Amino acid sequence: MVSLVKDITIGGGDVAKVTIGEHQPLTLIGGPCAIESEEHALFIAKELKAVTESLGVQFIYKSCYDKDCRSSSTSFHGLGVEEGLQVLQRVREVHGVPVNCDVSNVEWMEATAKVVDFIQIPAYLCRQTHLLKAAGKTGRAIHIKKGQFMSPWNMRNSAQKVASTGNQNILLTDRGTFFGYNMLVSDMRCLQIMKETGYPVCYDATHSIQMPSALGTMSGGQREFIPALVRAAMAAGANALFMEIHDEPDRALSDPATQIHLRYVKEILRQAKMVYDLVREVPLMEIENYSAR
Amino acid sequence: MLIKEIMATGTERPMVNEDDCLRDVLDEMNRKGLGAVCVMCGEFLAGLVTDGDIRRLILSTQKPLPHLFMTPAREVGSKAPKKIRPEATLQEGLAMFEKYQCWVLPVIDGSNRLLGLVHLHRLLKALIPST
Incomplete structure (x- = not known):
């Protein structure tokens, strides 16, 4: 059954208002995995804002102040809540774009919601009731990543935990599904199935090619599959695209194997938009299943 | 005798919220044992699952x-x-069960508020006390 998907809004006021939905322009949620410095954040935001504007793609800047799910306790976790939020606030002020940041701890929620337009629930934590409810109560738009271990239909439970607070500004994102150990696979059916919740859906192209902890104390990834998977996800009906983007991915302080180089973003987005727009011109067919008589 | 005198009321009524999932529907069906569940939108009847x-x-x-x-x-x-x-x-109820070939009928007021649920077994028992 083709699902009715509601529009959600992110930002507005001091920053651009982004609306994600079935009949809205494509949105990129993109930026470096971790906030590395104010200078770096402002530079990447400026570049991505220019690229997205040139293509008619909506833009939400993404970066995180504490990557709590790194493979190793000695890996770089980020600048921390206070300094990280100051950087995100600068991105908002300087470039006028809404910002997305993942929050792993309920104690960080209140401070984060004062700055961040789009609160992201990390995939590994997508079942955590206290975290989801705390996020929902902020009144900010909520971005829930589907756990690599979660079925797409069970994401209804995660969304309902947020919705139980009265907040229905929810985006659900597929970032790959565990395929044995240290390997993910993209099941494009996830996008259509998650739309059954009535919330728009997003495809995370850079984490989907991740090989979790495959390098021992850090994750690997096969970036070469990103372009094909982006086109597939747009064709499968994604309402937004998420990518972690860096100007020197091999030297990135977090997830170096999966972040995509800035120089590829324009062409990937151009192709994504072509497929995205085409899909909206051609209604999805509804086909009946085998049914026992 | 009237339907309201024999209908299942209060917590006897099998009910789920319309947002509840099918698993909840099946659990409620098993708990109440009437072979049906009323799907509710607040206090109003939104549907019936048998x-x-x-x-x-x-x-x-x-x-x-x-x-x-x-x-x-x-x-x-x-x-x-x-x-x-x-x-x-009860005779009118029996006629409805016969006409629509069903086993359960939700009992509602003029505003579609759910008052109860009547099952054919209970109606027959009231009509034929010796059974």
Whole structure:
């Protein structure tokens, strides 16, 4: 059954208002995995804002102040809540774009919601009731990543935990599904199935090619599959695209194997938009299943 | 005797919220043992799910069971089930069961508020006390 998907809004006021939905322009949620410095954040935001504007793609800047799910306790976790939020606030002020940041701890929620337009629930934590409810109560738009271990239909439970607070500004994102150990696979059916919740859906192209902890104390990834998977996800009906983007991915302080180089973003987005727009011109067919008589 | 005198009321009534999932519907069905569940929007009747609806649903889907379990109650069963008023007589109720070939009828007031549920077994027992 083709699902009715509601529009959600992110930002507005001091920053651009982004609306994600079935009949809205494509949105990129993109930026470096971790906030590395104010200078770096402002530079990447400026570049991505220019690229997205040139293509008619909506833009939400993404970066995180504490990557709590790194493979190793000695890996770089980020600048921390206070300094990280100051950087995100600068991105908002300087470039006028809404910002997305993942929050792993309920104690960080209140401070984060004062700055961040789009609160992201990390995939590994997508079942955590206290975290989801705390996020929902902020009144900010909520971005829930589907756990690599979660079925797409069970994401209804995660969304309902947020919705139980009265907040229905929810985006659900597929970032790959565990395929044995240290390997993910993209099941494009996830996008259509998650739309059954009535919330728009997003495809995370850079984490989907991740090989979790495959390098021992850090994750690997096969970036070469990103372009094909982006086109597939747009064709499968994604309402937004998420990518972690860096100007020197091999030297990135977090997830170096999966972040995509800035120089590829324009062409990937151009192709994504072509497929995205085409899909909206051609209604999805509804086909009946085998049914026992 | 009137329908309101024999209908299941209060916590006897099998009820789920329309946002509840199919798994909740089945649990409520088992708890109340009437072979049907009223799907509610607040205090108003939004639909009815019967054993037969579940049978037809299972035969008409290829979804894996965990996916099927997550189906919202509002998408299952009948959105406009046959209903009866509390002031109807048992004979009128029996005629409805016969006419529509059903086993259960939600009992509603003039505003579609759910008052109770009447099952054919209970109605027959009232009509034929020796059974």
